[in-house]
Amino acid sequence: MNLRIRKARKSDAKEILRLIIELAKFEKLTPPGKAEQRRLISDAFSKNPPFRIILAFDGEVAIGYAFYFFTYSTFLAKPTLYLEDIYISDKCRGYGAGKKLMNELISIAKKKKCGRLEWIVLDWNKNAIDFYDRLGAKEMKEWKFYRLTL
Amino acid sequence: MNLRIRKARKSDAKEILRLIIELAKFEKLTPPGKAEQRRLISDAFSKNPPFRIILAFDGEVAIGYAFYFFTYSTFLAKPTLYLEDIYISDKCRGYGAGKKLMNELISIAKKKKCGRLEWIVLDWNKNAIDFYDRLGAKEMKEWKFYRLTL
Numbered sequence: 166m167n168l169r170i171r172k173a174r175k176s177d178a179k180e181i182l183r184l185i186i187e188l189a190k191f192e193k194l195t196p197p198g199k200a201e202q203r204r205l206i207s208d209a210f211s212k213n214p215p216f217r218i219i220l221a222f223d224g225e226v227a228i229g230y231a232f233y234f235f236t237y238s239t240f241l242a243k244p245t246l247y248l249e250d251i252y253i254s255d256k257c258r259g260y261g262a263g264k265k266l267m268n269e270l271i272s273i274a275k276k277k278k279c280g281r282l283e284w285i286v287l288d289w290n291k292n293a294i295d296f297y298d299r300l301g302a303k304e305m306k307e308w309k310f311y312r313l314t315l
Numbered sequence: 316m317n318l319r320i321r322k323a324r325k326s327d328a329k330e331i332l333r334l335i336i337e338l339a340k341f342e343k344l345t346p347p348g349k350a351e352q353r354r355l356i357s358d359a360f361s362k363n364p365p366f367r368i369i370l371a372f373d374g375e376v377a378i379g380y381a382f383y384f385f386t387y388s389t390f391l392a393k394p395t396l397y398l399e400d401i402y403i404s405d406k407c408r409g410y411g412a413g414k415k416l417m418n419e420l421i422s423i424a425k426k427k428k429c430g431r432l433e434w435i436v437l438d439w440n441k442n443a444i445d446f447y448d449r450l451g452a453k454e455m456k457e458w459k460f461y462r463l464t465l
Binding site for chain 2: 194294
């Protein structure tokens with residue numbers, strides 16, 4: 166595998182959408198519809214994008230991505246890199262692409278003077294959880310995650 | 316109680332810091348030190364603030380606050396209002412100040428076309444959990460919260 170990580174460009178839109186639909190299926194969540202797909206790409210490459218994308222390539226083929234943005238810890242008074250989605254295509258797992266994406270995120274977080282990286286993971290996704298544990302990340306067991314849908 | 320909600324101003328800095336130190340003690344977490352306090356206020360009132368603050372007042376006295384920022388749902392392709400901290404001073408609870416702050420956040424989220432509000436809560440904070448349940452918020456039990464400290 167000829168692994169390479171780089172920032173996404175607008176010309177990657179098709180590949181990004183293909184991969185996010187794969188992720189939704191894998192997570193058994195509703196994938197973005199046509200309107201959401203258009204808005205996602207338009208937001209991603211807008212002047213003040215609300216999130217950023219890095220892609221993993223094997224040669225010329227996009228095989229994975231990470232979507233992230235910066236949140237903020239009021240107690241540390243430092244930004245946090247929040248990892249919204251990370252995904253490696255099924256057949257391309259086990260070659261270090263996920264690790265390479267995480268290392269790139271850690272390097273971005275350090276440049277931005279973040280105190281932490283944070284994310285959530287589905288409780289049945291044992292492979293992902295093992296991967297995060299190997300990275301030295303900690304499950305914050307005492308925190309419950311709440312959502313109010315509008 | 317003469318309740319009023321408004322955006323924080325730089326002249327509220329002392330009150331904000333007093334309240335955030337109260338919250339840290341209440342949550343049994345390390346409160347921000349002097350350097351963090353300075354950075355917090357400087358970030359909050361910078362040109363592109365990484366978070367926003369609304370305050371609850373009883374007359375002229377600040378009795379609570381909410382810190383929030385906008386994250387993003389890649390599946391909805393819509394921003395999310397993320398509530399980083401919400402706090403009402405101990406003696407001022409039970410008069411509806413928390414509800415008023417939440418209503419203001421919901422109204423801000425709707426204006427910004429968010430699909431959701433999200434936050435985390437400590438599992439022993441039963442009063443807060445009951446309050447969130449009454450609002451119609453849902454605990455996302457299948458998601459685990461992870462952190463990597465830099």
